[in-house]
Amino acid sequence: NAGVTQTPKFQVLKTGQSMTLQCAQDMNHNSMYWYRQDPGMGLRLIYYSASEGTTDKGEVPNGYNVSRLNKREFSLRLESAAPSQTSVYFCASSLTVSPYNEQFFGPGTRLTVL
Amino acid sequence: AQSVSQHNHHVILSEAASLELGCNYSYGGTVNLFWYVQYPGQHLQLLLKYFSGDPLVKGIKGFEAEFIKSKFSFNLRKPSVQWSDTAEYFCAVSSSGGSYIPTFGRGTSLIVHP
Numbered sequence: 001n002a003g004v005t006q007t008p009k010f011q012v013l014k015t016g017q018s019m020t021l022q023c024a025q026d027m028n029h030n031s032m033y034w035y036r037q038d039p040g041m042g043l044r045l046i047y048y049s050a051s052e053g054t055t056d057k058g059e060v061p062n063g064y065n066v067s068r069l070n071k072r073e074f075s076l077r078l079e080s081a082a083p084s085q086t087s088v089y090f091c092a093s094s095l096t097v098s099p100y101n102e103q104f105f106g107p108g109t110r111l112t113v114l
Numbered sequence: 115a116q117s118v119s120q121h122n123h124h125v126i127l128s129e130a131a132s133l134e135l136g137c138n139y140s141y142g143g144t145v146n147l148f149w150y151v152q153y154p155g156q157h158l159q160l161l162l163k164y165f166s167g168d169p170l171v172k173g174i175k176g177f178e179a180e181f182i183k184s185k186f187s188f189n190l191r192k193p194s195v196q197w198s199d200t201a202e203y204f205c206a207v208s209s210s211g212g213s214y215i216p217t218f219g220r221g222t223s224l225i226v227h228p
Binding site: 004033035040041042043044045048058090092097098099100102103105106107108 | 120123146148150156157158159160163165204208209210213214215216218219220221
C-alpha cells in the first residue's frame with residue numbers, strides 16, 4: 001500500500017498563475033483533507049471532504065477550491081496564486097470524519113509563489 | 115471551538131536527556147488527544163493517542179503522554195532521547211461536542227545533538 005500520495009513534491013509559481021495539487025489514497029478511506037503548514041502556525045485545515053461527493057470549508061479556505069474526484073482522489077486548486085500561499089501543503093485521509101480516527105498524511109507539496 | 119497551545123516552539127537537547135513537551139488545550143467537554151511526529155523529510159505520523167481510560171498513554175519509540183484533565187494538558191515525555199528523535203512534534207485535539215476534525219497546535223521543533 002502506498003498510503004497517501006501527493007504530486008508534485010515541489011512547485012514554483014509566479015503570482016497569478018494557477019495550479020492543481022493532486023492527492024490520492026489507497027486505504028479505502030471515506031474522508032480526505034487538505035492542510036497547509038506554515039512556520040510557527042502548525043497545520044491549518046483548508047478544505048475537507050467527509051465522503052465522496054461532499055466538500056466543506058476549513059479554517060483557511062480563501063483562494064482555494066477543491067474537487068473530490070472519486071473516493072480515492074481529492075485535488076486542491078489555486079486559481080490565481082499569491083505569495084501568501086507559499087507554504088507546504090499536506091493531504092490527509094481517515095476512515096471517516098470521527099473524533100476517534102487517526103489521520104494518515106501524504107509527503108507534502110512545497111509550493112513557492114514568487 | 116477547541117484550540118491547542120504548544121508552549122515550547124524549539125527545544126534542543128543532548129542525547130540521553132529527558133524530554134517533556136507541553137500541550138494544553140481549551141475545550142470544556144470530552145476530548146480526544148493526539149501527538150503526531152514529522153521526521154525530517156517525512157510525512158506526519160501518529161505517535162500516540164488518548165481517548166479514555168488510563169491517562170498515561172504509551173506510544174511508539176518509547177514516548178508516553180499523560181492526560182491531566184484538571185490542567186487541560188497532554189504533555190509528551192521520553193526518559194532518554196536519541197539523535198533519531200530529531201523531528202517536529204504536533205499535539206492535536208478533537209471532540210465529539212466540538213470539531214470532529216483534529217485541531218493542531220503550532221508544533222515543537224526538537225533537535226537532539228549526538
